[in-house]
Amino acid sequence: MKAKFRLPKEEQDFFFQTIKEIIYTQDFLRLKQFRHHGNISTYTHVIKVAYLSFCHAIKKHKRINKKELIRSALLHDLYFYDWHDKHNGVHLHGLFHPKKAVQNAKRLYSITKREQRHMAHHMFPLTLIPPTTREGWIICIFDKLAARSDYKAIKLKKKALKKASLK
Ligand SMILES: [Fe+2]
């Protein structure tokens, strides 16, 4: 693991204490069923975004609400369908899922107004309104970096499998 993604013990503990309140709940566990990028589930994706966002915040921004950042990153894609499935009845997924995630998070995890704001604009610049909070910007950026690293891993895996099948 790269040094920038290694945390001191007390920060690691804080991260796991915070995610523990959400990731073992029944509703959140449902995210394991849905493919997000390739064979990476939404469950894995959002934990990755939460961890990367938190590492960045610890190293670069002292003045953020760490708990809100982790919770909002975990909940930013809280929708219960496979977005690849053309028959899921959802149109323009990219544009509308942040709103759906906020609604679900309000209903299932009673999130704060600020947490709603952190989540609401994570698809910028696809959606026109940019994030309105520092935490929101961090989630928006690390969501994209996490997606890029997921696709890179998928590509590498495919390449390795192809190579292995040629031997
Ligand atoms: Fe998203």
Ligand SMILES: [Fe+2]
């Ligand atoms: Fe995401």
